[in-house]
Amino acid sequence: MTAFGKLIRTTAFRLTLVYLLLFALFAASLLAYFAWNTRRLITEQITTTVNAEASEINEIYLRRGLRGLAFTVGNRALRPGANLYLITTPTGVALGGNIGSLAPGVMATTGWSETAYRRLDEGDNAEHRALVKVTELSNGFRLLIGRDLEERRRLFGIVAKAAQWSLLVVIVLGIGGGIFVARRVLRRIDAMTGTTQRIMAGDLSGRLPVGRSGDELDRLAENLNAMLERIEALMNGLKEVSDNIAHDLKTPLTRLRNRAEEALARSGSEADYRAALERTIEESDGLIRTFNALLMIARAESGQARGNMDDFDAADVANGIFELYEPLAEDDGMALKVKAAPATIHGNRELISQALANLVENAIKYGKPEPAAQPLGADAVTASREILIEATREGDQVLLSVTDHGPGIPEVDRKHAVERFVRLEASRTLPGSGLGLSLASAVATLHGGELRLADAHPGLVATLAIPARAGGDRLAAQTQDVPQKVA
């Protein structure tokens, strides 16, 4: 495609052509209107003047007779820029005036007519046109008064010329402007294309040029830049995540390998080998769990699990998890309680159950009252060892919360706690993969909700806030989480 071909294919150029056509039409109609009106005005003016003069001369004729008429006409005909006059006898012989010749038959009919004529005093043979009025005087004499139409013709010529020129100017300016605008736009678009190609080639730091005019292209470029910013941040996040995965999977792998090596190097009894192997299995099971949790989070975050969504009652989930964990909590010296009101959620039951299970496991693991707690009565001790699972509906949200009375999480760390691997980092010395909150958060996000951590004075309230199933609002509930996922 040649540069010119590219140019005339641009939207800007095509738009210019359309505007050009419209503008030319507009100019032409304006000029036509002007010309027509001018012509009408001039004609009207001539008619008025001629009529006035006709009645004036007629009066002179009535007062002073033919002689007076001839005298007046003769005088007036000699004035510079005079009107046209002609007096004829009933037989058609000219008695006076300034007309040399007329088109035949003009004097035969009275009233207005347009005719070709020649002046008496002009030597040239040029024919002129005039608008004339023929009136019959008494006893067959006829008087012609008229006005040359040269003025009108000239004006018409001027208008026609103006039309020609303006059309030419419109076309030249239009095409020129079109090319200018198209090239300007094309240059900016080409710059954007160049940047996007560089970005596609892998250089994510590239940004589109943004002008200062704040026009639609600048706004587009700004938005695209914001998008690129986001993508770059995501890519960096991904890189960080994979670095962390590498670290967090490699550490136990190294431990695993070291143990195997150690067992191999030491010639021990069968029981020693067995113990080493058992520890190896334990370690690898832990690894598998971490891996599964990571995959699950990734899956929830990418929204792939959205296929298996159904309507179900949050209270059932709360009761189910309560029932599953109640004995475990009791064995651990905690009192698990449940308080659930029916509330319908549209979502993945399995994932929500797992998210809630994670919160309960956390509460059992970390929600024990601090040993330093004041030695109050037996009642206070029971209360502080209580873990409450709640399912409630609040406005258009369903809240699934787990409240413990342990040390809680300091406010500054709460946002941090949900993040993947940051948490993992902090809980490295504790049992478990440390991904529980991350998964719970990812699951909440997948459902268009969020995981909230708050103070229970003392302790932690972890709440999965999920949009309630609104009647017939299935699609909205499924799609609305996309923009919220970024945080």
Next chain:
Amino acid sequence: MHEKVSRAMVTEINPVTSSANSSPNPSMRLLIIEDDRESADYLVKAFREVGHVADLASDGEEGLALADSGEYDVLVVDRMLPKRDGLSLIGTLREKGNRTPALILSALGQVDDRIKGLRAGGDDYLPKPYSFAELLARVEVLSRRHGGPAEETVYKVGDLELDRLSHRVARGKEELTLQPREFRLLEYLMKHAGQVVTRTMLLENVWDYHFDPQTNVIDVHISRLRSKIDKGFDRPLLHTIRGAGYMIRDGIR
């Protein structure tokens, strides 16, 4: 890596399964359809070690042809296979009217993959990496389901009786009071009496959860159940199988 792990488990479970072989679960004929040579060989060997007969097919077409002969008690099918993938293999078999129980092994361990696998006609689904103990327990349960007796209304193990219709449980002459979930837990264990039942199997079948709890939730439920059915009786019926799971059975130890 999991090979070593699982071998360790085999030695663990051996005494159990060989003694179990005598009664409810005799030797099975298995077809393993797995393209990874090493894990396939390992599986064949491990199944043979516990007294089962295992054949091997290394791609989907070969697996389909062999499975179609219909002589197997259980098929162990890898999800991703050359020539024909596992799900299509099972689907084709089912279309032909072959109902041999099939367990799907898959590296895609997610909930929706499992649902897809079961929809395609699979009877059970086990994500990789798995322990051999888990696989063995599941395969044995599947096999019994295939050729097993019609569902009984009363399960009996030793002097423990569970009536599924009236929801009554009694040990000897003593009536036992169980919570609904404890009842279902015992029901599942007794349905598979003499077979190893893993923790994941319990979580899936009794609670209908398919995730992996980070803690020993199931163990606590079992110990509660145990305190109700075994406490105060001279012969324990509910046994813990180390490295694998639980088994209800009269006459071990």
